Amino acid sequence: MKVSGFTFVRNAVKYGYPVVESISSILPLVDEMIVCLGDSDDETRELIGSIGSEKIRIIESVWDIRLWKDAGVLAVETNKALDATATDSDWLFYIQADEVVHEKYHAVIKAAMQEFLPDPRVEGLVFLYHHFYGSYRFIADGRKWYSRELRVIRNDKSIRSYRDAQGFRWKNGKKLAAKEIDAYVFHYGWVRDPGTMQNINSLISVNYGRLTNRMKTDLDELKTIDKGFNYAGIDVVVPFNGTHPLVMKKRVDSENWETGIDPGKKKFRNLKHVLLYFLWKRFGWRPFEYRNYIRI
Secondary structure (H helix, E strand, C coil): CCEEEEEEECCCCCCCCCHHHHHHHHHHHCCEEEEEECCCCCCHHHHHHCCCCCCEEEEECCCCHHHCHHHHHHHHHHHHHHHCCCCCCCEEEECCCCEEECHHHHHHHHHHHHHHCCCCCCCEEEEEEEEEECEEEEEECCCCCCCEEEEEEECCCCEEEECCCCEEEECCCCECEEEEEEEEEEEEEECCCHHHHHHHHHHHHHHCCCCCHHHCCCHHHCCEECCEECHHHCCCEEECCCCCCHHHHHHHHCCCCCCCCCCCCCCCCCHHHHHHHHHHHHHCCCCCCCCCCEEC
């Protein structure tokens, strides 16, 4: 079984993306790692080079600013990386620059790829998600955050990144048939010091025209403050009592900012959100949740 990893990144240093940790977290599971490196104006190339793995292959890219609106450029860059993967790989493992896989799930992921490789019905593997928010100590727990997404797909170049690169579809728009596995992706896109987070917020507001699906929290609830981004407007967070991936230890240990978040307070927008949250927490049922795949 051969596996190719792929990702894209641009200005990782400037915006604090944990891309080294992201790539390193799946290197043990892949035979090659394709990094589509955008036209950065910081030291992102040197940062990727510091990983020092022969598995990594960098391809150069220039982002098309005409596609920034609605985050379409993210799917374009994802597809460039996907298309550069080896033709003889069986599976393609996609990870975004703010996502990390815990080493405790490596065995589970590898076993699933081996188990379902002979079954042509399985076109991808779906992972669970932890969306960390504001701090490495908190997980965003509201219904506006997606709970699962495709991250391992068959090596078929007819599969395309979908919309803002959250998931994948066939070229004709059909959803992939996939197996859900018991492994989490740790999403750290909303954990940065408030100043850096505010810089990203400004970039999104100016260039994308709207929030991407991987940054769903409504900006009108999260007004900025003098010292940077105000995390306190989040609707629901819960404390994270588990362990972070080993590759994240330095970042986790270096957290030195205040978020103003009170995990004991819930700020639901309306009764509908209260009801949906109750059904999920009491019965494990998530009615009306968007699913970007067909569950096998």
